[in-house]
Amino acid sequence: MNRPGHIGLALLFLSPFITKFELNNVLIAVALTVSPDIDLLLRIEHRKYTHNITFAILISIIVFMFLKNFWLSFLVFLSILIHILSDLLTIQKFAPLYPFSKKKYALKLFKSNNTAINTAVILLGIASFAYFSNLDFSELFRYLAKLI
Numbered sequence: 001m002n003r004p005g006h007i008g009l010a011l012l013f014l015s016p017f018i019t020k021f022e023l024n025n026v027l028i029a030v031a032l033t034v035s036p037d038i039d040l041l042l043r044i045e046h047r048k049y050t051h052n053i054t055f056a057i058l059i060s061i062i063v064f065m066f067l068k069n070f071w072l073s074f075l076v077f078l079s080i081l082i083h084i085l086s087d088l089l090t091i092q093k094f095a096p097l098y099p100f101s102k103k104k105y106a107l108k109l110f111k112s113n114n115t116a117i118n119t120a121v122i123l124l125g126i127a128s129f130a131y132f133s134n135l136d137f138s139e140l141f142r143y144l145a146k147l148i
């Protein structure tokens with residue numbers, strides 16, 4: 001998936017947690033859903049070191065060390081897991097259990113830059129966020145403009 005697709009999917013699945021774990025915690029977790037794609041910025045092998053359960057746990061621990069909020073670090077873990085699971089639906093194989101297992105998987109259902117799917121997912125994510133955040137339209141737009 002591309003960046004808006006990942007954010008949309010995280011919004012879709014994490015927005016229901018807003019009522020329980022506060023809006024800001026959910027938004028931090030949603031923003032960190034794109035963290036596995038830092039490999040593109042760092043120019044290291046794509047989907048090798050950052051697209052696995054170990055990376056999700058590591059980032060969650062780092063978030064916990066800095067912010068001392070267990071539920072936030074749990075949401076960050078879920079958010080990164082959502083990224084990894086959604087990338088598994090695409091063409092490029094990778095090892096989600098690296099370094100414990102180097103077996104690579106890909107369901108090859110669509111290309112990661114599929115416009116229809118990424119657009120549908122971001123729209124669903126925005127709908128989920130609008131519903132669960134209960135923000136008025138201008139506030140909603142302000143938050144979404146920061147994220148997307």
Ligand SMILES: [Zn+2]
Pocket residue numbers: 001036037051083087
């Ligand atoms: Zn990715």
